[in-house]
Amino acid sequence: MDDPASATVESGASDWEKAVQSGHCPICFLLQQDEFHRVCRWVGGDIADEGNRRGLDEAGGFCNWHFWLLNEIHSPQSGSVVNDYIAARLVEWLRNCAWQAWQAQAASLRERATRCPLCAHVRACESAHVRSFVGWVSDGLAWSRYVESRGLCLPHLVRCQALVREEPLRERLNGAQIKQMERLQDEMRELVGKLTSGRRWEATRDEWRAWERATERFVGRRGLLPP
Numbered sequence: 001m002d003d004p005a006s007a008t009v010e011s012g013a014s015d016w017e018k019a020v021q022s023g024h025c026p027i028c029f030l031l032q033q034d035e036f037h038r039v040c041r042w043v044g045g046d047i048a049d050e051g052n053r054r055g056l057d058e059a060g061g062f063c064n065w066h067f068w069l070l071n072e073i074h075s076p077q078s079g080s081v082v083n084d085y086i087a088a089r090l091v092e093w094l095r096n097c098a099w100q101a102w103q104a105q106a107a108s109l110r111e112r113a114t115r116c117p118l119c120a121h122v123r124a125c126e127s128a129h130v131r132s133f134v135g136w137v138s139d140g141l142a143w144s145r146y147v148e149s150r151g152l153c154l155p156h157l158v159r160c161q162a163l164v165r166e167e168p169l170r171e172r173l174n175g176a177q178i179k180q181m182e183r184l185q186d187e188m189r190e191l192v193g194k195l196t197s198g199r200r201w202e203a204t205r206d207e208w209r210a211w212e213r214a215t216e217r218f219v220g221r222r223g224l225l226p227p
Contacts (some may be wrong), residue, residue, distance in 0.1 A: 016136045023213065025030045028221035035123040038118060039066070042096035043073050053085075055117035059094070060108065061086045063116035065223045068165075077149060130156065134163045140183045143172070150213060151180035153220040158227040184214045 019026035062070065071079065093108070136142050137160075152160065157177055164170050187210035194203045219226075 013142070016142065017145060023150050023209070025151070025153035025156055025216055026146075026149065027133055028153055028216065028224065030129050031122060031126055031224075032221060035069075035118065038121050039069060039073060042070060043075070044076050056086060057089065059115035059117050060089060061116075063113040063119055066118040068115055076210070078222065095144060098187065122223075126159075130159045130163065134160050136165075137145050137173075138169060145177075146201040147176050149180075150184075151177055151217070153217050153224075155220040155224055155227050162227075165219050181214075181217060184210045184217065188214065197227075 015030065016026060019029045022029040024032075061067070070082070072083070133156075135148050151157075152173075154177075157173065161170055161173060164173065185206045187204075191203050191207040191210065194200060194207070
């Protein structure tokens with residue numbers, strides 16, 4: 001496996017077109033694909049790969065989120081291969097760390113969470129996507145596509161604003177965010193009104209999904225760290 005810190009992704013115009021039509025934050029949408037593709041490389045249980053072993057040796061395992069995400073995809077065989085390797089390293093560490101040294105053990109757990117090789121890869125992809133999005137949305141045609149979309153989540157709006165040098169573009173991004181959020185408000189209120197008055201069958205698909213989309217706008221995709 002290549003070094004996660006040096007991971008590069010190329011997000012072309014067609015990628016952003018697809019992302020803004022997804023109904024999700026476009027950066028979160030691409031990140032979910034990046035994460036899934038990288039997770040699938042572990043599902044085969046390929047511990048024989050030197051890069052895989054190095055990543056696990058340095059981190060001591062995965063973070064809580066990625067351990068459980070892997071569990072959802074692993075077969076019993078691949079899960080046993082990967083977790084057996086991690087367990088062997090953990091047993092070795094415990095033998096060299098007296099039980100009285102609970103503070104060192106706690107520090108190791110915290111460090112392991114921050115050095116998760118899957119998290120490192122996703123962070124590298126995220127940085128690349130944010131830079132790519134700022135370049136893409138600066139184009140006039142791209143901007144019209146973005147305005148019609150569901151917009152960025154707030155964490156990615158903040159990350160993008162930090163890279164935008166033109167004040168007019170910052171203001172347009174903020175204005176679009178307000179309109180996109182108000183659209184969700186209208187849809188949520190429409191849904192509540194229809195359900196309250198017994199007109200459930202009149203609710204649109206977008207109205208049913210608005211409250212979940214709002215959650216993504218507030219905090220981003222599952223596991224996303226704040227800016």
